[in-house]
Amino acid sequence: xxxxxxxxxxxxxxxxxxxxxxxxxxxxxxxxxxxxxxxxxxxxxxxxxxxxxxxxxxxxxxxxxxxxxxxxxxxxxxxxxxxxxxxxxxxxxxxxxxxxxxxxxxxxxxxxxxxxxxxxxxxxxxxxxxxxxxxxxxxxxxxxxxxxxxxxxxxxxxxxxxxxxxx
Numbered sequence: 001x002x003x004x005x006x007x008x009x010x011x012x013x014x015x016x017x018x019x020x021x022x023x024x025x026x027x028x029x030x031x032x033x034x035x036x037x038x039x040x041x042x043x044x045x046x047x048x049x050x051x052x053x054x055x056x057x058x059x060x061x062x063x064x065x066x067x068x069x070x071x072x073x074x075x076x077x078x079x080x081x082x083x084x085x086x087x088x089x090x091x092x093x094x095x096x097x098x099x100x101x102x103x104x105x106x107x108x109x110x111x112x113x114x115x116x117x118x119x120x121x122x123x124x125x126x127x128x129x130x131x132x133x134x135x136x137x138x139x140x141x142x143x144x145x146x147x148x149x150x151x152x153x154x155x156x157x158x159x160x161x162x163x164x165x166x167x
Contacts (some may be wrong), residue, residue, distance in 0.1 A: 031109060032109040032110075035106055035109050036113040036114075036117065037054050039110055042063050042066065042087050045070050046059075050152065052117075053123055056123045057128035057130045057131055058130075059128075060131055061130065061134055064106075064107075064131075064134065067098050067103075067106075068095075068097050068098050071095075071096045072096055073096060073099040074092075074094055074096055074097075074101075074146075075094060075096075075141070075142055075145045076092065076094045076145040076146065077094050077095075077145070078145075080094050082094075083145055084146075086146055094145075097142070100135065100138045100142050100143075103138060104139075107131060107135065110126045111124055114126055164165055
């Protein structure tokens with residue numbers, strides 16, 4: 001029976017997307033669709049509404065800043081007595097923000113959704129350098145505020161380094 005199931009899965013990969021309506025999308029795909037719909041709704045709610053074809057990195061930056069109000073991560077302000085402490089001993093009035101990791105993942109999903117919905121990679125506003133700079137600034141600000149440094153990941157072998165894979 002497992003060989004039939006494997007055969008069905010293999011055959012299913014060659015079917016058109018319309019044939020797979022009974023397949024439940026992955027958690028990632030569901031989240032990507034929700035994020036895409038939320039961003040589209042955000043653009044429609046702008047005054048005047050912004051068509052997706054005219055969306056640019058400034059709209060994306062505004063969207064990311066808008067989302068901050070719904071964040072759940074305490075980010076201590078420079079003057080807070082708990083600034084730089086990973087586990088403060090008492091509550092404070094500093095704002096809740098979107099965590100850097102959440103924003104980074106969101107941008108990745110929206111970047112993919114943009115291209116899946118007909119946008120070209122060359123005009124993808126989610127792939128803009130301004131977005132990368134914004135995310136880097138958020139990461140640095142949050143790491144200082146919470147006293148938790150983010151370690152830069154080592155590059156894998158073959159990514160402009162000649163070192164061995166297990167160095």
